[in-house]
Amino acid sequence: MNIETIFDFDKLDFERPGKSFYHLSFIHDGDWASILVPLIVINGQKGPGCGVAIFGGTHGNEFEGQVAALKLAHELDPSVMSGRVLLMPRLNPPACAAVMRESPLDRGNMNRAFPGKPDGTITYRIAHFVSTYIFPKVSVVVDVHAGGTKLRFPVLPSVLESADASLWKETVNHVFLFDAPFVGVGNASLQLGTLTGHASSLGKVTIAGEFGYCKSVYLPGLRHAFEGILNVLRYNDNLAGQPRRVDPTRKGPPIMIRAASAEEYVPAPLSGIFEPVLDVGEPVAEGQLLGRLHNFERFDLPAFEVRAPHRGHVLMLVFEGPVQQGDWIYVIGEETSAPTGEAQAIWERMTVD
Numbered sequence: 001m002n003i004e005t006i007f008d009f010d011k012l013d014f015e016r017p018g019k020s021f022y023h024l025s026f027i028h029d030g031d032w033a034s035i036l037v038p039l040i041v042i043n044g045q046k047g048p049g050c051g052v053a054i055f056g057g058t059h060g061n062e063f064e065g066q067v068a069a070l071k072l073a074h075e076l077d078p079s080v081m082s083g084r085v086l087l088m089p090r091l092n093p094p095a096c097a098a099v100m101r102e103s104p105l106d107r108g109n110m111n112r113a114f115p116g117k118p119d120g121t122i123t124y125r126i127a128h129f130v131s132t133y134i135f136p137k138v139s140v141v142v143d144v145h146a147g148g149t150k151l152r153f154p155v156l157p158s159v160l161e162s163a164d165a166s167l168w169k170e171t172v173n174h175v176f177l178f179d180a181p182f183v184g185v186g187n188a189s190l191q192l193g194t195l196t197g198h199a200s201s202l203g204k205v206t207i208a209g210e211f212g213y214c215k216s217v218y219l220p221g222l223r224h225a226f227e228g229i230l231n232v233l234r235y236n237d238n239l240a241g242q243p244r245r246v247d248p249t250r251k252g253p254p255i256m257i258r259a260a261s262a263e264e265y266v267p268a269p270l271s272g273i274f275e276p277v278l279d280v281g282e283p284v285a286e287g288q289l290l291g292r293l294h295n296f297e298r299f300d301l302p303a304f305e306v307r308a309p310h311r312g313h314v315l316m317l318v319f320e321g322p323v324q325q326g327d328w329i330y331v332i333g334e335e336t337s338a339p340t341g342e343a344q345a346i347w348e349r350m351t352v353d
């Protein structure tokens with residue numbers, strides 16, 4: 001076993017050259033046991049450089065991030081790298097083991113637990129570890145999500161708007177490195193307690209995003225997450241070489257789509273079975289039909305028609321057929337532009353293998 005178990009986190013060696021595999025031991029809240037949280041620390045042997053943190057398994061029923069982070073842990077070679085890469089492929093292990101969004105131990109949603117609490121339940125203590133030991137050592141944070149069981153997105157790396165102009169510009173430069181068809185633009189006010197909301201408030205370049213759905217390992221999403229992170233490492237000189245196109249078949253740069261207010265996240269007005277009539281990523285006009293809610297108790301009534309409130313692109317559609325009143329059924333975002341031409345120039349310089 002080449003995994004070292006750490007009980008006192010002050011004793012974690014973040015400086016050790018090369019690659020180190022750790023189990024962080026958190027005492028179980030209700031049993032004679034520990035919760036072991038995996039951490040991989042990679043210190044490049046080519047010299048100092050940017051610190052980058054990669055997270056997967058923040059939600060336990062989303063797998064692209066878990067797989068991408070663990071593959072990176074094995075494929076990255078510290079002998080040809082600079083700087084430091086910290087990988088946490090299963091940030092919420094009880095949720096991951098149970099294949100649940102939240103931890104079955106404390107019902108903790110890791111992505112609402114930040115900045116965490118040193119004396120909280122297990123989910124909050126893991127979040128507190130990240131805030132205390134990981135964030136201070138990095139300037140770039142990537143947290144890879146997916147739509148869970150309910151929601152479907154196009155491959156959608158996402159960013160939070162920032163009032164800090166230079167942070168906002170760098171964040172958009174970074175998200176273009178994922179070379180996805182769309183970039184989701186959100187607002188921190190809707191992201192209370194999230195890992196990326198907290199990291200962004202600390203001034204980190206922060207990328208989140210939805211890279212799949214329905215408990216799968218979605219091949220296009222995994223590819224954009226894994227290759228996108230490699231591009232982030234190339235862009236920051238952790239790795240040598242130019243960033244590379246992930247999807248060379250796509251002609252244009254990523255389209256930035258803003259869904260930054262609460263009213264974009266539309267709840268079902270009534271329960272029923274949702275029938276989509278178009279796909280995620282498609283452009284829509286104001287009033288265009290998105291789908292229908294079928295009620296099988298009042299089958300004498302016509303289906304309820306769900307229509308776009310304004311023009312834009314479909315950023316999310318509910319994936320699971322049965323919808324309860326109040327469940328989000330769609331998000332329509334409007335096209336917006338990058339703060340400078342830098343992101344597009346970076347995208348245009350990306351090489352094709």
Ligand SMILES: [Zn+2]
Nearest residue numbers: 059062145146
């Ligand atoms: Zn998630």
